[in-house]
Amino acid sequence: MREHRSTGHPRNAWYALAASTEVGDRPFGSRALATPIVLFRAGDGSVVALGDRDAHRPHPLSLGRVEGDTIVSGYSGFAYDRTGACVRVPSQAQVPYGARVPSYPVLEEGGLVWVWLGEPSLAGRRPPVATPWLTDSAWETFGGQWETAADVGLLHDNFADITHVAVVDPVISPPVLSGVAPALEVEITETTVHFHRDWPAAPVPEWQAKLTDVAHDAAFPQREEGAFLAPGLWADRWDVLVPDEQGGPQSFRFTHAVTPVEDGRTRHIWRVSRNFAPGAEVTDVLRPIFESYYLKVREILETMQQVIDRDGYGDDVNVAADAAALQVRRILRRLVADEGWQPSRRTGRD
Amino acid sequence: MTTQPIVREFEADLTIVEAVESATDVLTLTLCAGDGSALPPWTPGAHVDLVLGPDLVRQYSLCGSPADSGRWRVGVLRTPDSRGGSKAVHELAAGGTVRVRGPRNHFPMVASPRYLFIAGGIGITPMLPMIAEAEASGADWRLVYGGRSRSSMAFVDELEAYGDKVTLLPQDESGFPDLDALLGTPEPGTLVYTCGPTGLLDAVEAGCAAWPAGSLHLERFSAKAAEPAEGGDQGFELVLQRSGLTLAVPADKSVFEVCRAAGVSVVGSCLEGVCGTCETEIIEGEVDHRDSILNDEEKESNEFMMICVSRCRGDRLTLDL
Numbered sequence: 001m002r003e004h005r006s007t008g009h010p011r012n013a014w015y016a017l018a019a020s021t022e023v024g025d026r027p028f029g030s031r032a033l034a035t036p037i038v039l040f041r042a043g044d045g046s047v048v049a050l051g052d053r054d055a056h057r058p059h060p061l062s063l064g065r066v067e068g069d070t071i072v073s074g075y076s077g078f079a080y081d082r083t084g085a086c087v088r089v090p091s092q093a094q095v096p097y098g099a100r101v102p103s104y105p106v107l108e109e110g111g112l113v114w115v116w117l118g119e120p121s122l123a124g125r126r127p128p129v130a131t132p133w134l135t136d137s138a139w140e141t142f143g144g145q146w147e148t149a150a151d152v153g154l155l156h157d158n159f160a161d162i163t164h165v166a167v168v169d170p171v172i173s174p175p176v177l178s179g180v181a182p183a184l185e186v187e188i189t190e191t192t193v194h195f196h197r198d199w200p201a202a203p204v205p206e207w208q209a210k211l212t213d214v215a216h217d218a219a220f221p222q223r224e225e226g227a228f229l230a231p232g233l234w235a236d237r238w239d240v241l242v243p244d245e246q247g248g249p250q251s252f253r254f255t256h257a258v259t260p261v262e263d264g265r266t267r268h269i270w271r272v273s274r275n276f277a278p279g280a281e282v283t284d285v286l287r288p289i290f291e292s293y294y295l296k297v298r299e300i301l302e303t304m305q306q307v308i309d310r311d312g313y314g315d316d317v318n319v320a321a322d323a324a325a326l327q328v329r330r331i332l333r334r335l336v337a338d339e340g341w342q343p344s345r346r347t348g349r350d
Numbered sequence: 351m352t353t354q355p356i357v358r359e360f361e362a363d364l365t366i367v368e369a370v371e372s373a374t375d376v377l378t379l380t381l382c383a384g385d386g387s388a389l390p391p392w393t394p395g396a397h398v399d400l401v402l403g404p405d406l407v408r409q410y411s412l413c414g415s416p417a418d419s420g421r422w423r424v425g426v427l428r429t430p431d432s433r434g435g436s437k438a439v440h441e442l443a444a445g446g447t448v449r450v451r452g453p454r455n456h457f458p459m460v461a462s463p464r465y466l467f468i469a470g471g472i473g474i475t476p477m478l479p480m481i482a483e484a485e486a487s488g489a490d491w492r493l494v495y496g497g498r499s500r501s502s503m504a505f506v507d508e509l510e511a512y513g514d515k516v517t518l519l520p521q522d523e524s525g526f527p528d529l530d531a532l533l534g535t536p537e538p539g540t541l542v543y544t545c546g547p548t549g550l551l552d553a554v555e556a557g558c559a560a561w562p563a564g565s566l567h568l569e570r571f572s573a574k575a576a577e578p579a580e581g582g583d584q585g586f587e588l589v590l591q592r593s594g595l596t597l598a599v600p601a602d603k604s605v606f607e608v609c610r611a612a613g614v615s616v617v618g619s620c621l622e623g624v625c626g627t628c629e630t631e632i633i634e635g636e637v638d639h640r641d642s643i644l645n646d647e648e649k650e651s652n653e654f655m656m657i658c659v660s661r662c663r664g665d666r667l668t669l670d671l
Contacts, residue, residue: 119461121486125417130388184355188617189390190453192360230391318592318670323355323615326631326670338393340461 006153006313007329008336009033009260012118013231014128016257016269019145020111023047027071029062033117034262037104038062042069048082049115051102055086061101110134111141112257112269114232118339129229133253133273142283143255143271144291150301151308152260155268156332158297159226159234159256160193160325165293168300172293174238176202176222186324191331193228195324204240204250207289211277213247228328231335233257250276264305270294354593356615359627360390361401361451367421369444373504375428376472377440380414380421381450388419394479395457395569398422399619400439401449408435409625411476411545411569412453413505422450425504427472451619456626456643457569459483462541465491468527468554470546471498474505476569480543481512491515496527496550533557536565545569563647573622573659574642583661589668590614591633605630605657605667614671616657623659630657635667 017030018039028039029052036052038061048071052060056076064074070087072079077090084103086095105116105123110131116123133139148155158164166177176199187194201219203209209216223239234256241249255271272290308314318326368380383389397411414423426439442448459480467477474495484491493512496519497503509516519527533542533554542565544554551568558566583601588608590597599608606628609616619627623641632655639649641656648654657669 119487121488122483125415125483125486126391127417127419186355186357187360188357189360190392190396190455192390194360320355320592322592323357327357330629330631334455334458338458338460 006151006263007332009152009263010118010231010332010335011339012116012122012126012335014107014114014116014123014126015232015259016112017049017115017259017267018113019143019269020047020108020113022145023113025066027062027064027066029060030267031261032115032259032267035117036060037115037117038071039106039113039115040066040071042082044069047106047108047113049104049106049113050080050082050084053101054078055080055099055101056089110255111271129233129235131233131235131255134255134271139253139273139275140278140283141271141273142287142290143269144294145267145269146298147261148266148268148298148301149264150266150298150305151264152258152266153329153332154301154304155256155258155266156228156234156328157322157325158301159236160195160228160328161321162224162226162236163321168296169293171207172205172289174199174202174205174222174240176200181321184321184323186327188327191230191335193324193327193331194225195227196223196225198223207285208240208250211282211285212242212250214242214250218246226324228324228331231332232259247276250274264309268294268298354613354615357617358615359399359451359454359617359619361449363447364389364422364450366442366444366446366448369442372425373506374499374502376425376502376504377428377442378413378423378425378504379439379442379448380423381448382421384447386420389422390453391419392416392422392453393455394459394483395476396453396455397457397476397625398424398450398452398454399625400424400426400435401451402435402438406435406438407451407619408439409620410439411457413475413478415482416479422453425472425475427504454625454627456629457543457545457567459543460541460567461487462539463489464537464540465489466532466537466540466542467491467493467495468529468532468542468544468546468550469493469495470544470550471496471502472504473544473546473550473569473571474503476545477543478505478508481509485512485515493517494519494527494532496521496546498522529553529557533561536561538562538565541565541567543567545571548572548574564645566645570624570642572642573624584665586662586664587666588662589634589666590671591668592671599662599667604659605655605661605669609657609671616671618658621658623656626656628656628658629654631670633668633670636663637661637667638663 023039030037038052052062054073056078059075061071064072070079079088081087084101086099107114166173182197199222201221221241226236236254239251253273257269259267364381365384367382372378397409399407410424428436428440465484469477493516499522500520585600588597588599597608606618617627619625626643637655638661640659
C-alpha cells in the first residue's frame with residue numbers, strides 16, 4: 001500500500017503567477033514552487049520573469065523599480081536586463097563578471113501571466129492550454145485571486161468533486177446537487193482528466209432565475225463538467241439546458257489557475273465566465289455570490305491543512321465520487337517522479 | 351440509480367493526414383482531429399491504441415513532437431507473425447480515419463544528465479521524442495540503433511542530424527550490438543532506455559543487472575513469458591474499497607474480468623500486462639505480479655498492480671476501486 005502524503009509539485013508545468021492586470025509599471029513580487037519571482041513589463045509591454053533576489057545582497061528586486069527593459073535593485077542599484085544578466089552597477093564601470101539572476105520563460109494568455117519554472121528547454125515543448133473563453137467576447141468574465149494556506153493537492157481534490165457544494169453553500173448550489181448524484185463519467189489521457197455528470201431536470205438556483213427570464217420553478221436538464229488540464233489549470237463548466245424559445249442554454253465556465261507557492265500554500269486565481277445575461281449590473285450581483293463561496297472553500301481547505309499539519313495525512317476514506325481526484329493524483333505523482341526527485345517528506349506529513 | 355463512476359480513456363476517430371512507407375515494411379501515419387482541434391497532450395514514451403476492429407487493438411508509440419498539439423505520428427512495422435494488427439494498419443490510407451485511444455505512458459522519460467538509448471528495429475519510435483528532448487536539455491546522450499538492414503531501419507534520416515551521438519548497426523553489415531561493451535561497466539547517473547524485440551530487451555536487462563536500481567527503463571511490445579504459479583492459479587476474495595463490494599475471483603478469471611462482470615468500471619486495453627491501462631492501487635494483500643511493465647522495485651513496493659494479469663498470493667486482496 002502506498003503511503004499517504006502530498007503528491008509533490010511538478011516543476012515542468014506552466015503556472016499562472018499573476019493576473020495580467022497585476023503586472024503594471026511597478027514590479028510585482030510573487031513566489032511559486034518555493035522560488036521567489038519578480039514580474040515586470042519591459043518597454044515593449046511584454047512580461048519578464050526573473051528571480052526576485054538581487055545578486056548583490058538578499059533584497060527582493062520587486063522592491064526596486066523598472067527602467068525601460070531593466071529592473072533596478074532598490075538597495076544596490078544593480079540593473080538587470082530581461083535575460084537576468086546584470087548590465088549596470090552604480091559603484092564601478094565594470095559589470096561584475098557573471099553577475100545575474102535566474103530568468104524564466106513567460107507567456108501571457110487569457111489575461112493571466114504563465115511562468116515555466118522547470119527545465120527551460122521543455123517550455124517550448126509543452127504547449128500551454130488555450131483558454132479562449134477568457135477573452136472571447138461571447139463570454140463575460142469576472143474573478144479574483146488570493147493565496148490559500150493549503151497545499152495545492154487539497155485544491156485539486158476540491159475541484160475534482162463538486163458534490164460538496166450543496167453542503168458548503170446551499171445558496172449558490174444548484175438545487176439538483178442536493179440529491180443523489182448520477183454516475184460520474186471520467187475520461188483520462190496521459191496527463192489530463194475530464195469528468196461530467198448529466199443531472200436530471202431541476203430548477204436553477206433562485207439567484208440565477210432572478211437574473212434571467214426563466215421561471216424559478218421551471219425544471220431544466222443540467223450538465224456538470226470538470227477538467228484537470230494541467231498541473232496549474234482546471235476548467236469546469238455548468239450548463240443549464242434552457243430551450244431556445246425560453247432564452248437558450250445558460251452556461252458558466254469556471255477557470256481555476258492554481259500555483260503551489262510552497263508546500264502548504266497555493267496561489268488561486270479564479271474566473272467565472274458566462275454566456276448569458278451580459279452586463280456589469282449582472283456581474284455586480286454575481287460577484288459577491290461567487291466570491292463568498294470561494295472564500296468559504298478557502299477557509300475549509302485551510303482548516304484541512306491545519307489538521308494535516310497537526311495530525312498527518314491519515315487514511316482518508318474514498319468514495320465513488322473520488323474517481324476523478326484519484327486519477328489527478330496518479331498523474332501528478334508520475335509527473336513528479338519523471339523529474340527525478342522525491343516528494344517532500346516533512347515531519348508529521350507522512 | 352447507479353452511482354458507480356465510469357472511467358474511460360480519451361477515444362476518437364482521427365483523420366489520417368499522411369500514410370507513408372518510411373522504411374521497408376514500416377508505415378508512418380500522421381493523425382489529426384477531424385475538426386482540427388487540439389489533441390490531448392503527451393510526453394515522450396507515450397503510446398496510443400489503434401482500435402482496428404472489435405477485438406483488434408494494438409499499441410503504438412507516439413513518435414512526433416509533444417510540442418505539436420495538432421498532430422500525432424506513429425510508425426508501424428508490418429510483422430508476418432502478427433494476429434493481423436499491423437496488417438490492418440498497413441491497409442490504412444491518407445484521407446481515411448482510424449479509431450485512437452489514449453495516450454498513456456508507461457515508459458516515461460525521467461530527467462537525467464546522461465542517457466544511453468538502445469533501440470532495436472521499430473523500437474526506435476518512442477526514442478525519437480526522447481532524443482529530441484535530451485538534446486534540447488543539453489544532456490549527454492548516445493543512441494545505439496540496430497536493425498535487420500539499413501533499408502529496414504526507419505527514421506534514419508531524422509537521426510543523421512545528431513552526428514556521432516547515433517550509432518547505426520544494420521545487422522547484415524555490422525552484426526548485433528556489442529552489449530557487453532555498452533553495459534559492461536555500470537555508469538551511475540546514466541539512464542538506459544531500451545525498446546525493441548524481446549531478445550534484445552532480455553539481453554539489455556541481463557546486461558544491466560549490476561547497474562544501480564532504477565537505471566534501466568524498457569518497454570516491451572509483447573508480454574514477457576510469465577512464470578506459472580506453483581500448483582496452478584488459486585481463487586481469492588477481492589475487496590473493492592471505494593465501491594464497497596466483496597467479490598470472488600475464481601482460479602480461471604482475472605481481477606479485471608471479475609470487476610467488469612460486477613459492473614465496476616475499470617479501464618483496460620491489451621489485457622496481457624503490456625500496456626499499463628488497468629494499473630490499480632493496492633490497499634492490502636500480497637500481489638503476484640505477472641505484468642511486463644512494473645520493474646522489480648515497483649513490484650516489491652506492492653503499491654500498484656495490473657489487474658488484467660496479476661493475482662493475489664494470499665486469500666484476500668483489497669484494491670482502491
